[in-house]
Amino acid sequence: MYNKSFKMFVLIWVGQFVSVIGTSLTSFALGFWVLTETGSVTQFSMIILSLVLPTVIVSPFAGVIIDRFSRKKLMILSNCVAAFSTLIILLLVLTNSLEIWHIYVTTAFASAFNTFLMPAYQSVISLLVPNKQLGRANGMIQVGESASIIIAPTVAGFLLHSNGLQAVIFVDLLAFTVALTTLIFAKIPELPVKQTTKLNTKQFFADAREGWNYLMRQPAFKWLLIFFAIINLLLGFVNVLLQPLIISLSSEQTLGMVLSVTGFGMLLGGILISAWGGPKNRINGIFLSCGFAGLLIALAGFTTSIVFITACFFLFLFFIPIVNSCSQALWQSKVEPTIQGRVFTIRRMLGVSLYPLAIIIAGPLVDQVFNPMMESNGVLAGSIGQMIGVGEGRGIGLLFIIIGLLFMVVTAAIYLQPKVRNMEKEIPDALVERKHGDGSSAS
Known part of the structure; x- marks a missing residue:
């Protein structure tokens, strides 16, 4: 039973892997197009906002639909909408x-429906994959995401140079075709759908609240939500400022090399977790990895050496798949399948809720506060500047040190909460009954 179920997961994973690569190609190409057309980092950052904001807005309601309707059909619909948005751009x-506002609108439209895709995909995994193999399955997903980081810049750059933007979009549409084909032929178990109450407006909001109440009844879940919201806020600063840091210390060519090398760190971490399956104690896996990740961010801020910074972020990205795989496997094993759609969408919404704040304030914070303080005649030149240097990139370096320290402090503070530290023992597995089969029908 498990072999067949895991093979079915692999079939779906292959399609989504190809789709992620295709989407990454288009995202890179459109971002490059906006930068070359406008020269504005602000215009570029608006693409990220158009990705994040629909998720925050739609998530509380998407979970109700995921838990009431066929998850397979919702995944197919989400892929179709994303393909339609890409076709419009083509x-x-x-x-x-093509104008810039077209990119914002189509990106936001696709992102709203992608809010259904990922939680549905994650809940499907828990229906197909045994508890002990959840870490391995989620590691495979991390491999796809990390591979896209490595492949997208190189392949999209080649296609842009040789055949233009339309070539990249053609490849993306072919990738969507692969994803849709695998989903159509996949047999995915479906949970019994609520038929006792009609889904009117009142019931819709009642169902949405049920997901929220489920989370609030478990202190460990609440602490994890707080933890990842803060961590993602800090990661937002890192994601926005890493490229400007590298460029301030070297060149655009060096930036490409650094991004490729560090991307291999994430790929290596994904491959490791896929083969290993992750630590038996997933909470320890999450928090130990986050602690090391914070230390690496801080260390990167102390130096102007591109080699050392690259090594730090290679190792930093190595730990990210371990954190994500352990976290996802933990939620999949502890949350009742019948409510996973609502829980996972709320979790995703809260996880990215602070991310836009980092996107908005990172640039002004560096330009108006940290860079001036770390200039040769700045306020901190005679103190901190003696340790980390002054001038180009040192404002971002100081901010990275602060972010890394905050990363470690928040990680330690949340881990010290007994409810979090002991949640794997105190919260029973919700998927234990699947060891004996659940008789679910396939669609």
């Missing part, structure tokens, strides 16, 4: 009509 490119 038509605009072919007619020389």
Whole structure:
């Protein structure tokens, strides 16, 4: 039974892996197009906002739909909408009509439906994969995401140079075709759908609250939500400022090399967790990895050596798949399958809720506060500047040190909460009954 179920997961994973690569190609190409057309980092950052904000807005309601309808059909619908949005961009490119606001609108539209895709995908995994193999399955997903970081810049750059933006989008549409084909042929167990109450407006909001109440009844879940919201806020600063840090110390060519090398760190971490399956104690895996990740961010801020910074972020990204795989496997094993859609969407919403704040304030914070303080005649030049240097990149370096320290402090503070530290023992597995089969039908 497990072999067949895991093979079915692998079939779905292959399709989504190809789709992630295709989407990453288009995202990179469109971001490059915006930067070359406008030269504005602000305009570029608005693409990230158009990705994040729909998730925050739609998530509380998406979970109700995921738990009431076929998760397979919702995954197919989400992929179709994303493909349709990409097709619109292609038509605009072919007619020389593409404008920046088109990218914002289509990105936001696709992102709203992607809010259904990922929680549905994650809950499908818990229906197909045995508890002990959840870490391995989630590690495979991390491999796909990390591979896209490595592949997208190189392949998209080649296609842009040789055949233009339309070539990248054609490849993305082919990737969507692969993903849709695997989903259509996949047999995914479906949970019994609520038929006792009609889904009117009142019931819709009642169902949405049920997901929230489920989380609030468990202090450990609440602490984990707080933890990842803060961690993702700090990661937002790192994601926005890493490229400007590298460019301030070297060149655009060096930046490409650094991103590729560090991306291999994430790929290596994903491969490791896929083969290993992760630590038996997933909570320890999450918090130990986060502690090391924070230390590496702080160390990167102390130096202007590109080699040392690259090594730090290679190791930093190595730990990210371990954190994500352990976390996802933990939620999948502890949350009742019938409510996973609502719980996972709320979790995703809260996880990214502070991310836009980092995108908005990172640039002004560096330009107006940290860079001036770390100039040769700045306020901190005679103190901290004696340790980490002054001038180009040192403002971002100081901010990275602070972010890394905060990373470690928050990690230690949350881990010291007994409810979090002991949650794997205190909260029973919700998926234990699947060891004997659940008789679910396939769609």
